[in-house]
Structures are given as structure tokens and as C-alpha cells.
Amino acid sequence: xxxxxxxxxxxVGSPGQPGGTLPAGGDQWSFLQFNGTLWVPSWVMPETVTAxxxxxxxxxxxxxxxxxxxxxGKSLLYRNGxxxxxxxxxxxxxWTYASGASATAAExxxxxxxxxxxxxxxxxxxxxxxxxxxxxxxxxVNGVDTALSTTLNSGxxxxxxxxxxxxxxxxxxxxxxxxxxxxSNITLRxxxxxxxxx
Amino acid sequence: MGDCGHCRTPFVVSxxxVAGEGEPGGTLPAGVVSDTFxxxxxVLWVPSTWVLPxxxxxxxxxxxxxxxxxxxxxxxPPPVITGDDFFHLAYGALQVNTGTQFVPPWCSPAGTTxxxxxxxxxxxxxxxxxxMYVTHGSPVAADNITYTVMVNDVATALAVTLNSSASGPxxxxxxxxxxATDDKITVRTQGVAANRAVRPRIQFLLEAA
Numbered sequence: 001x002x003x004x005x006x007x008x009x010x011x012v013g014s015p016g017q018p019g020g021t022l023p024a025g026g027d028q029w030s031f032l033q034f035n036g037t038l039w040v041p042s043w044v045m046p047e048t049v050t051a052x053x054x055x056x057x058x059x060x061x062x063x064x065x066x067x068x069x070x071x072x073g074k075s076l077l078y079r080n081g082x083x084x085x086x087x088x089x090x091x092x093x094x095w096t097y098a099s100g101a102s103a104t105a106a107e108x109x110x111x112x113x114x115x116x117x118x119x120x121x122x123x124x125x126x127x128x129x130x131x132x133x134x135x136x137x138x139x140x141v142n143g144v145d146t147a148l149s150t151t152l153n154s155g156x157x158x159x160x161x162x163x164x165x166x167x168x169x170x171x172x173x174x175x176x177x178x179x180x181x182x183x184s185n186i187t188l189r190x191x192x193x194x195x196x197x198x
Numbered sequence: 199m200g201d202c203g204h205c206r207t208p209f210v211v212s213x214x215x216v217a218g219e220g221e222p223g224g225t226l227p228a229g230v231v232s233d234t235f236x237x238x239x240x241v242l243w244v245p246s247t248w249v250l251p252x253x254x255x256x257x258x259x260x261x262x263x264x265x266x267x268x269x270x271x272x273x274x275p276p277p278v279i280t281g282d283d284f285f286h287l288a289y290g291a292l293q294v295n296t297g298t299q300f301v302p303p304w305c306s307p308a309g310t311t312x313x314x315x316x317x318x319x320x321x322x323x324x325x326x327x328x329x330m331y332v333t334h335g336s337p338v339a340a341d342n343i344t345y346t347v348m349v350n351d352v353a354t355a356l357a358v359t360l361n362s363s364a365s366g367p368x369x370x371x372x373x374x375x376x377x378a379t380d381d382k383i384t385v386r387t388q389g390v391a392a393n394r395a396v397r398p399r400i401q402f403l404l405e406a407a
Contacts, residue, residue, distance in 0.1 A: 015223050024222040025238040032236045032243065041238055049248035051268040057276070058263040068265060071277040076286040076403075094399060095288055095305040102307075104335075109290055109305060109399040112331040112367055172331070172367065198284065 016040055061163050072121055075195035078111050080177040086185045092177045097189050101179060110174040117198035119167040122148050124160045127189040131155040135181040137192055141173050154186050220244055285404040287319055289385045293395040294343060301385045301400055311387050318382035324407040327375040332358050333366040335397030341390045345400050348384045349377055362394045
């Protein structure tokens with residue numbers, strides 16, 4: 001027989017190449033983005049958008065993660081700071097960082113909630129650094145730890161953020177900020193801001 | 199090509215196995231709704247459940263990506279804070295000294311109150327002062343210490359008394375004091391029999407007019 005089987009070869013490109021196949025996945029809910037050569041997984045976007053989230057804005061909430069958040073509304077600024085932390089010097093002073101943290105919240109000075117509202121948007125930075133350990137900063141209300149918390153290594157300037165937690169307070173509540181994680185004296189300058197949204 | 203009937207249909211083969219739709223190494227999934235994007239659900243690349251703006255224009259500069267309904271987003275101007283606004287003013291010191299003294303603004307954990315020429319906070323706009331709270335971080339002795347908000351070195355009714363033996367807080371939620379732009383706002387202490395390291399913290403609101 002004189003017929004031969006015609007075969008037409010077609011080349012399919014590698015994953016991510018234009019004309020190619022889909023690349024491997026990245027973090028869950030990442031999306032495809034072109035890096036100039038390939039389509040690659042990007043940072044993470046929200047999985048869903050609901051009508052209840054109308055008016056919310058896309059906000060970076062962590063490394064490679066963006067989430068929908070209520071924009072910050074009318075707010076009072078609160079700030080705590082210290083220039084030294086240790087295993088016992090853990091309570092940051094209100095407003096200033098010109099001295100070491102205190103052993104008690106009262107000594108460090110309570111901030112008073114001057115309105116009913118929510119504590120939000122904790123931002124912590126180190127203006128001088130020393131290699132030591134991860135320090136966890138937690139907002140405390142009336143002596144009770146809240147979810148408003150973030151961790152920053154003492155060797156990093158940061159900032160470290162908690163833009164997700166929302167902690168309700170009522171006028172007159174006593175607000176403190178504690179730093180856990182130092183096992184010996186650490187001389188660094190830490191400043192922590194957060195808002196009372198009312 | 200020959201003329202035998204059973205081998206006329208050309209067919210296509212790839213030079214490698216292709217995985218299924220949406221799978222890594224596979225083909226693109228079918229689109230569902232315009233302006234969705236491909237998102238990784240942990241197993242497959244799937245069309246997103248919500249849409250992004252199709253384009254970004256010069257008129258969108260400074261806008262933020264905002265949810266404008268179920269499954270939909272758009273670039274819109276950032277939210278504007280409007281209406282009555284409050285500002286948190288705070289003063290503090292390590293120690294309150296005898297006589298008429300003033301507490302530095304924004305706290306001074308290593309310092310003391312000072313007798314005069316106190317640095318104040320300058321009112322950046324017209325408004326009112328109110329909602330005053332005072333605490334002692336290290337209660338000691340038993341002096342009644344009166345903390346008075348001063349405007350341009352004149353005592354106002356916005357004042358509270360807290361015994362040095364008590365941590366507080368005490369508050370004045372009654373008096374409302376008008377201030378104008380550039381007024382100097384200070385806090386005076388009186389009433390201690392001896393220098394007391396009570397670590398006072400004084401806080402109140404400046405409400406914009």
C-alpha cells in the first residue's frame with residue numbers, strides 16, 4: 001500500500017509561556033501575572049467579594065497578601081514606645097520611647113479610650129535594631145490581651161502590621177501595649193501606633 | 199498522500215502530554231464572566247468569582263480598588279473623613295513636684311513636672327476641649343492633686359482631682375472649653391505636700407469646631 005499516515009507535529013509551549021500550558025499553582029488565591037517572560041502566580045487576592053463588602057478597599061495585610069478592609073474612619077491616634085526591652089521590662093510607655101519599658105502596665109501609663117469605638121491598625125517599627133529574637137507586641141485592654149497584635153524581629157526595622165484585627169472598646173477602658181519575647185536586655189527603639197476608630 | 203480511504207484524516211499530536219483544563223501543565227479554562235481573572239484555588243486555575251476593572255486610566259490616579267457591589271470592584275476615590283473630628287491630647291510625667299507645676303505634653307516617663315513656661319500643645323484649629331481622664335501609674339502618699347487644663351495660661355473649668363494614693367482613672371466629662379487656633383494648651387498641677395513620683399497621665403479630646 002502506498003499511503004502513509006500523515007502526522008502533523010504541533011509543539012505546545014512550556015508552562016507559563018505564551019502559547020504554553022498553565023504554570024504550577026502558587027499560594028492559594030494567587031492569580032496569574034506576566035513577569036515579562038512567563039505567566040506566573042502572583043500575590044494573593046480575596047477569594048470572594050460580597051455585597052456586604054461594598055465600600056471596602058483592597059489593602060495589603062501581610063507579605064504577598066491583600067484583603068478587603070473597611071477603610072479607616074474617624075480615629076484618635078494612640079502611640080506607645082520604649083528604648084529597652086527585657087524579659088521583665090515589657091510594658092511600653094504611652095507616647096514616648098525615651099526610656100526602657102516598664103515592669104507593670106500601670107507604671108508605663110495607661111492610655112484611656114476617650115470614645116467608644118474599635119482599636120485597629122497596629123503598626124510597630126524599630127528605629128534602631130539589634131539581633132535577638134522575635135518580639136510580639138500585643139494591645140491589652142483592661143488587663144486582657146486582645147487580638148490586635150503583631151510580631152517583629154528585633155533585628156528588623158519593620159514595620160510590622162496588624163491591619164485585620166478589630167477590638168471594640170468603650171470610653172474609659174484602659175489601654176496598654178506589651179512586648180513579649182526578649183530574654184535579656186535589648187536596647188532598641190520601638191514605636192507602636194494604633195487607632196481608636198469611633 | 200495516498201488515496202486509501204482509511205488514512206485520509208490528518209491528526210494532531212503534541213510533543214508532550216497536556217494536562218486537563220485549569221491544571222498546571224494543562225489548558226486554560228473556559229471564561230465565564232468578562233473581567234474575571236485566573237485564580238489558583240489550591241488545585242486548579244479557575245476564573246475568579248469577582249471582577250477587576252478592565253482598565254486603569256489617568257483619571258483613576260489616587261483612586262483605590264473598592265468593592266462596589268457583589269462580585270464587583272472599581273477604582274474609586276479614597277474615602278474622605280468628614281464631620282466632627284476629635285484629636286487625642288496627652289500629657290505626663292514621672293513625678294509631680296510641690297508648688298504650681300506643669301505637665302509636659304506627650305508624656306515624660308523620666309521627667310518631672312516643671313514650674314513655669316511649660317511647653318504646651320498649640321491648638322491647630324478652633325474647637326473645644328473636653329472628656330478629660332487622669333491616672334496615676336505609681337500611687338504613693340495621700341495628697342489631693344488637682345490637674346487643671348490651662349488655655350493661654352488661664353485656668354479653665356476642665357479639671358479633676360486625684361489623690362496621690364489612687365491610680366484612678368478619674369474623669370471630667372462635664373466641662374467643655376472653647377479654644378481658638380494658636381491657643382496654648384497646658385496642664386497645671388497643684389496640691390502635693392512633697393514631690394511625688396506618681397507617674398500622672400492626663401488625656402483629653404480636642405474636638406474641631
